[in-house]
Amino acid sequence: MHAGEGYGLMQPEIVSLGEPMLEFNAETTGRLKDVSTFKRGWGGDTSNFAVAVARLGRSVGYMCRVGDDEFGKCFLELWRTEGVDTSRVIVEENGFTGIYFISIREEGEHDFTYYRADSPASRLSIDDLDPKYIEDAKLFHTSGISQAISESSRETVFKAMEIAKQSGVLVTYDPNLRLKLWPINTARAVITYAFELADVVFPSIEDVRTLLGPISPEAAARQILKRGPKIVVIKLGADGCLVVTRDQVVRSPGFRVTPMDTTGAGDAFDGAFDVGLLEEWTIEETAEFANAVGALTTLKKGAVAPLPRREQVDEFITSQSQK
Ligand code: ADP
Numbered sequence: 209m210h211a212g213e214g215y216g217l218m219q220p221e222i223v224s225l226g227e228p229m230l231e232f233n234a235e236t237t238g239r240l241k242d243v244s245t246f247k248r249g250w251g252g253d254t255s256n257f258a259v260a261v262a263r264l265g266r267s268v269g270y271m272c273r274v275g276d277d278e279f280g281k282c283f284l285e286l287w288r289t290e291g292v293d294t295s296r297v298i299v300e301e302n303g304f305t306g307i308y309f310i311s312i313r314e315e316g317e318h319d320f321t322y323y324r325a326d327s328p329a330s331r332l333s334i335d336d337l338d339p340k341y342i343e344d345a346k347l348f349h350t351s352g353i354s355q356a357i358s359e360s361s362r363e364t365v366f367k368a369m370e371i372a373k374q375s376g377v378l379v380t381y382d383p384n385l386r387l388k389l390w391p392i393n394t395a396r397a398v399i400t401y402a403f404e405l406a407d408v409v410f411p412s413i414e415d416v417r418t419l420l421g422p423i424s425p426e427a428a429a430r431q432i433l434k435r436g437p438k439i440v441v442i443k444l445g446a447d448g449c450l451v452v453t454r455d456q457v458v459r460s461p462g463f464r465v466t467p468m469d470t471t472g473a474g475d476a477f478d479g480a481f482d483v484g485l486l487e488e489w490t491i492e493e494t495a496e497f498a499n500a501v502g503a504l505t506t507l508k509k510g511a512v513a514p515l516p517r518r519e520q521v522d523e524f525i526t527s528q529s530q531k
Contacts, residue, residue: 226254472511
């Protein structure tokens with residue numbers, strides 16, 4: 209069943225594909241079995257990305273599978289409230305939308321416990337794709353996590369990337385490597401092929417070092433560039449990002465902030481960078497804008513609550529440049 213019976217809604221410029229998951233954050237420290245209160249949050253890198261794009265003022269649609277349970281319903285409410293097109297969200301009868309718990313050890317380290325096996329998202333299949341929705345977009349975004357959850361979702365992500373590439377839609381890809389989800393050799397093979405299908409890739413420096421070993425950001429970017437993408441963006445946390453193209457190397461320093469929670473900063477960064485690409489800004493302007501959005505996303509708890517609107521980003525950049 210499609211969530212948006214109203215086909216014929218406006219075609220969004222950006223289409224994102226992946227797995228949404230609801231997050232439950234422990235409100236006290238200790239082992240998960242001993243925690244009794246949790247705060248709900250939004251998870252799923254490609255869903256965070258879609259909300260980030262919508263807040264930044266470009267049209268975006270999300271392709272995924274959710275259950276017809278309460279958690280699937282609250283995601284649909286979130287996307288609709290944020291203006292994300294849900295017409296290609298598939299709602300699975302009797303499906304249980306994936307969830308995860310974050311518990312906090314006494315030393316402060318976070319542990320993640322996932323309940324996503326057999327989730328609707330893990331059953332995403334090539335038949336779920338609406339090729340036209342991808343072909344008519346300007347930009348298609350997806351991630352490595354979306355490929356890690358099951359073989360069928362992996363093949364579906366590849367197929368969607370191929371459809372986009374064949375019709376000249378710009379493909380952007382964040383490997384978002386999670387070794388808990390798949391063995392490194394499988395991850396490396398899949399991500400390497402995804403790099404070939406993508407025009408722009410957004411690995412973090414941690415992803416790059418796990419995939420390629422101890423290497424400088426620039427050397428890593430050059431290696432990845434040889435695989436095919438036109439733009440390699442290495443996310444460097446508080447240090448901002450490094451952008452390498454065939455004829456340009458741009459180092460864009462991070463903004464100085466005191467982060468409260470860095471969850472989702474990378475997803476928001478990807479969304480902002482894609483907005484810059486659609487705006488046809490220079491690489492320098494796009495990188496600065498994405499760094500500002502990434503930095504602003506660290507200022508409050510959660511991945512969605514702190515996502516800024518365009519005016520906030522512009523004000524932030526102006527205020528920081530006056531310092
Ligand atoms: P990921 O979340 O994918 O691991 P990063 O942690 O590198 O990615 O964060 C993504 C982007 O968010 C960075 O490239 C930077 O622009 C911004 N960012 C993240 N952490 C900070 C920080 N502590 N200070 C300023 N900017 C940050």
